[in-house]
Amino acid sequence: MKKLINNPQHVVDEMIEGYVKAYPEYIKQRNENKRSLVTSRQTPDNKVGVLIGGGSGHEPAFMGYIGDGFADGVAVGNIFASPPPDPILETTKAIDKGTGVIYLYGNYAGDIMNFDMAAELADLEEDIRVETVLVTDDVASVAKGGEDQRRGIAGGFFVFKAAGAAAAKGLPLSEVVRIAKKANSHTRTMGVALSPCSLPQTGEPSFELGESEMEIGLGIHGEPGVERGKVQTANDVADRLLKDILHDMPLEQGERVAVLVNGLGSTSRMELYLMFRRIEQQLNQKQITIHRSYVGDYITSLEMGGCSLTLMKLDDELADIVDYPADCPMFVQK
Known part of the structure; x- marks a missing residue:
């Protein structure tokens, strides 16, 4: 699987260097640690x-935000x-x-261990x-029933945005945490894979799918x-993803979502637009309003083929948070 890289062992650091050089008006690298x-x-x-973070390979997440x-x-x-x-x-x-820091990241064992360790050090050594x-x-x-044990995937975009907006509004740490937790509890994602990606160090596919196969979830x-199972039409895949989300997080007529x-x-x-077209048709038929929509690459998996659907159920508070302006290299909302 072909890639435009140099030394595979240096790909992450070279990517970071290129990103920082491309967007110096937004982002800088800490001299004390080049991964900061x-x-x-x-x-x-x-x-x-x-503070957000995680592994590389999901660009534009996480640097782009x-x-x-x-x-x-x-x-x-x-x-x-x-x-x-x-x-x-x-x-x-x-x-x-001086008012504290919120950590936001996906629910994975390695992330939990390392972020928790950093939080302990911040408290003990820096009084943060x-x-x-x-x-x-x-x-x-x-x-x-086991929602707190689930993985974090593309819905992280909405949770990160919620916390970022709340902090930008000048809210205290307790409120930023409350709003981020609320955003997470109101967010559901289902994905479908059509083809694998490959790690630069190995060049080997991360999993195997037959020429005519896809995998839900x-x-x-x-x-x-x-x-x-067999690859299905965009409409059928969209229907399946939406069905599973609405089974898990039922929505009533007149409710609003971000998609x-x-x-x-x-x-x-x-x-992706074929997928969105069908999602909009189905939500419109159910009389569920799309308050805001986002279509594109937001949290990826290198060159994996496929997509995910995320819905965030909105009330007035979360709608205001979603609407809050943002200006990042990979995302601008006015």
Whole structure:
């Protein structure tokens, strides 16, 4: 599987270097740790710091969401691997404005271990208060009733945005945490994979699918899904993803949602818009209003083929949070 790379062992650091050079008005690299990235803009005193992060390979996540109204800092791990505690702690120190820092990341064992360790060090060594909200939006990963055990996938985009908006509004840490948890509890995602990706170090596919196969519910690191079968039409796939989400998070007539149709890395915009077209038709038929829609690559899996559907159920508070302006290299909303 072909890639435009140099030394496979240096790909993450070279990617970060290229990204920082491309967007110096948004982002800078900490001299103390090259995997610690922070906003290059001045943030207000007493603002809650918003720190997101995780493994590389999900671009534009997570670096792409440093900016106004979103994240203040990112800790970057190796491909599909948690960042170690050092860059997390360095980022925490850099973005703390005296009112604490919120950590937001997907519910994976490695991330939990390393972010928790960094939070303990921030408290003991730097007297920085840290609170954590895990993203747990993947409906396919754990059955209904075990929501707190689910993986975090593309719904992290909405949770990160919610926390970023709340912090930008000047809310205290307790409120930023409450809103982020609320956003997470109102968010559900289902995905479909059509083809694997390959790690630069190996060049081998991350999993195997037959020429005419697809897999419902496959994770963004290649974790097993819930059903494998023949490739179906865009309408049929959209119907299936939406059905599973609405079974898990029922919506009534007149309710509002934010919709994200997220590409996994190599899926064309044409296909993503076909998916959104069907989702809009189905929600309109159910008299559910799409308050805002997002279509494109937001949280990917290298060059994996396929997409995911995310719905966030909105009330007035979350609608206001979704509407809040943001200005990042990979996402601008006015």
